[in-house]
Amino acid sequence: MGFSVSASTAVIFAGLFLALGMFYPAMANSYERVQAADANQADRALEQANTDIRLDDTTINNAPSGDNQVDITLTNNGSTSLTVSETDLLVNGTYIQRSELDTEVDGDSTTSLWLPGETLIITYETSGTVDRVRVVTEHGVAVSEDI
Amino acid sequence: MASVSVSHLIIFIASLVVAAGVAGTLTTGVERVSNAVEDGSLDVSQQVRTDIDIVSDPESPTLDSNDNVTVYVRNTGSQGIFIQPESIDMVLNGDFVPNSEFTVTDANGDRTTARTGDVMAIEINNDNGYVNSGDNRLYITVNSDEEVYEFRN
Numbered sequence A: 001m002g003f004s005v006s007a008s009t010a011v012i013f014a015g016l017f018l019a020l021g022m023f024y025p026a027m028a029n030s031y032e033r034v035q036a037a038d039a040n041q042a043d044r045a046l047e048q049a050n051t052d053i054r055l056d057d058t059t060i061n062n063a064p065s066g067d068n069q070v071d072i073t074l075t076n077n078g079s080t081s082l083t084v085s086e087t088d089l090l091v092n093g094t095y096i097q098r099s100e101l102d103t104e105v106d107g108d109s110t111t112s113l114w115l116p117g118e119t120l121i122i123t124y125e126t127s128g129t130v131d132r133v134r135v136v137t138e139h140g141v142a143v144s145e146d147i
Numbered sequence B: 001m002a003s004v005s006v007s008h009l010i011i012f013i014a015s016l017v018v019a020a021g022v023a024g025t026l027t028t029g030v031e032r033v034s035n036a037v038e039d040g041s042l043d044v045s046q047q048v049r050t051d052i053d054i055v056s057d058p059e060s061p062t063l064d065s066n067d068n069v070t071v072y073v074r075n076t077g078s079q080g081i082f083i084q085p086e087s088i089d090m091v092l093n094g095d096f097v098p099n100s101e102f103t104v105t106d107a108n109g110d111r112t113t114a115r116t117g118d119v120m121a122i123e124i125n126n127d128n129g130y131v132n133s134g135d136n137r138l139y140i141t142v143n144s145d146e147e148v149y150e151f152r153n
Helices: A002-050 B002-049
Strands: A053-062 A068-076 A088-091 A094-096 A102-105 A119-126 A132-136 A142-146 B052-054 B069-075 B088-092 B095-097 B102-106 B119-124 B135-142 B145-152
Touching: A002 B002, A053 A132, A053 A142, A068 A132, A088 A119, A088 B069, B052 B135, B052 B145, B069 B135, B069 B145, B088 B102, B088 B119
Parallel strands: none
Antiparallel strands: A053 A068, A068 A119, A088 A094, A088 A132, A102 A119, A132 A142, B052 B069, B069 B119, B088 B095, B088 B135, B102 B119, B135 B145
16 A cells, blocks of 8 residues: 555656646746847837937928929937938828938938937928928837928 | 455556546646647737837828728837738727728838838728718727827818
8 A cells, every 4th residue: 555655646746747847948938038028118118218300491492303392301319320211201191102212311311320419301302282291210209390 | 365465456556547647637737738828928929029100190191082091000019010901900980990991001112011110001991981070080909009090081
């Protein structure tokens, strides 16, 4: 009788050991995965809070082609570096494709970096009228103005 | 004496069978729970990484002559979003908009996945009169991330 108890206890403990061995890595991996996603979200929230842009000036000129040319001058007022190719323009509420925009950061039209303190000029040509513009940065921070 | 040994042997085997059964059931149960926890954590981490932002101008919403409304949504999270109606749930003025009633496209090209920074154009077909003539409220849900877009027609 004594040996039966010892043997079955050993089998049950072996089972418990196996179960714990499966459970611990699953819990540890899951916790780490969610923790990493949380840290990533906190980073994004911090970057969004640190982002600020100012709309300095909007002018409409006549382009050589006869169309209206809108020049929008913006300043990166925050403390994050922004990406020019991910800055979007909406004219009269309509989204303008990024390929249709000409951009210039402090005189440099090839850069994709818009660093704190720098001035971005977005140029867009349209045959229609321009009543309102809205500029949205990569973090979702936006400015808009009626012309 | 022989009968005592036989009965001991039977009890020993029976106890081992019971113990093995208990251990087997326990490990199977724990394995199932572990798999469920792993799957759950994958879902939760994807939900936490998903973040969208309405790009559209509430002051001048994009409406055509039929009041079909186009909303521009940017992926500001770190999780890719498939550009297809199945990825997006929308409620406009309290009415759920079925997948067949709107189209989703890449605003800058023809990609099928919106990565971080990409903008999607969602056009809601107004044949069923979802858009009111006055104030409108659109509630968009993408992978548990909600955004509200309010505009005036």
